[in-house]
Amino acid sequence: MAWAEQIVQGLKDAGVSLAAYVPDGVTWRVLRLMEQDPFFHMIPTTREEEAVGIISGAYAAGQRGAVFMQSSGFGNTVNALATLNIPYRIPFVWFIGMRGGPGEFNLAQVPGARAIPGILDALGLQYFHLTREDELDRTLSGVIALTYAGRLPVANLLSTLMTGGRDAPR
C-alpha cells in the first residue's frame, strides 16, 4: 500500500474515527481518502489550535481522534499543547505534513519547520520522522499505541523523503 492508504488503514485499525484538520497538499492525499470513507467523521477547521481543541474534547467524551496540519501551522498549537493536552494528559494521533526540508522552494517555510523538534523537545513531547513507506505501517501502529499508553500527543512528521512533498504526483 502507498503511504496515504497505510495511514488510513492504521487509523481504522486503532479505532480512530474522528479527524480535524487544516489542509495542506501533503496531508490532503490522506484526508481526501478519509473524506470519502464513511468510517471517518471529518472536521475542517480554521486554525490548527482549534483542531487540537476539538479532538481533545472528543477524548474527554471517550472518543479517539486525529489532527492533521502542515508544519507551517504547528506554531499555532503550542498554547493548546501547553495548557490543555499536557496538564490534563489528553492524547491525540498527530500528523504533520513537513515543509522546509528536502525539496523546499519557499524560504518562508523553512524556519518554522526547522523549529518543530526543538519546540516539542522543550514541551517534553515525542515525535517520529516518517521517512520510509516500507516501514510505515509498523511505525504507525507503534506510535498510536504509544500515544494512548502515554496519554500525550505524539507527532508523526511526514517527511518529503516519503511523501515526495507537495509537488509529488497525486
Place this chain on the structure above:
Amino acid sequence: MLRVDAIRAVLDRVGGAPIVSNLGGTTFHLHNLDDRDANLYMWGAMGLTSSVGLGIALAAPDRKIVVMDGDGSLLMNLGSLGTIARQSPANLVHIVWDNHQWAGTGGQPTHTAVVTDLAAVARGSGIPKVAAVSTLEALEEAFDQAMREDGPWCIIADVEGSDNPDRPDVSIEENLQRFRRTFDRPAAR
C-alpha cells in the same frame, strides 16, 4: 445580571448534561456552586472552550452539551463559530458570558465593550439558533428552549463584570478522568 446568578440559573435547569467552563471566573464559579462529575473545567486553553465543547458534542451526539464561554475567549477563536455551524451538532448549547472585559487580568475592556456584537458574529458565521439575553428571565427562557430544541445554539448573555469568585483547588487530571467516566465509552484510553 451577575454572572454568578446566571451560572446558578443554568445549573438549576441543566440536569445531568455535561458542562465545559471557560478559564478564570466561570470555572471558579461553576466549581464553587456545584462541583458536578459532569463539569470539565478549563484552566488554560484560552479561546478553545467552544472547540472542546464541539468535540464533546460530536463524540456524544445523544447528549446535550453545555459550553460556558467568555467574550475574551471567544474573540480569540471566532473561527470556532463557523466550524460549529459547518458541523451543526444539534446537541450543542454554547453560552457566552459577555462581561465586556478581560476580567481576570484587571477588567480591561474587550471589543464587545466598544464595537463588536457577538450575536451578529454568531449569526453571520451560520449558527442557526442565536439568542441575545440581558436579564435572568430571558436567559432562563432561552436556555430552556435550547435544552428542548435542536441546535446548535449560541446564547450571548450580557452579564455584569464585577464578581470575584474564590479560586478553588482542583486536580486537573482527576477532573478529566472523573468527567470521562460520565460517558459510556471505555474503549479510548
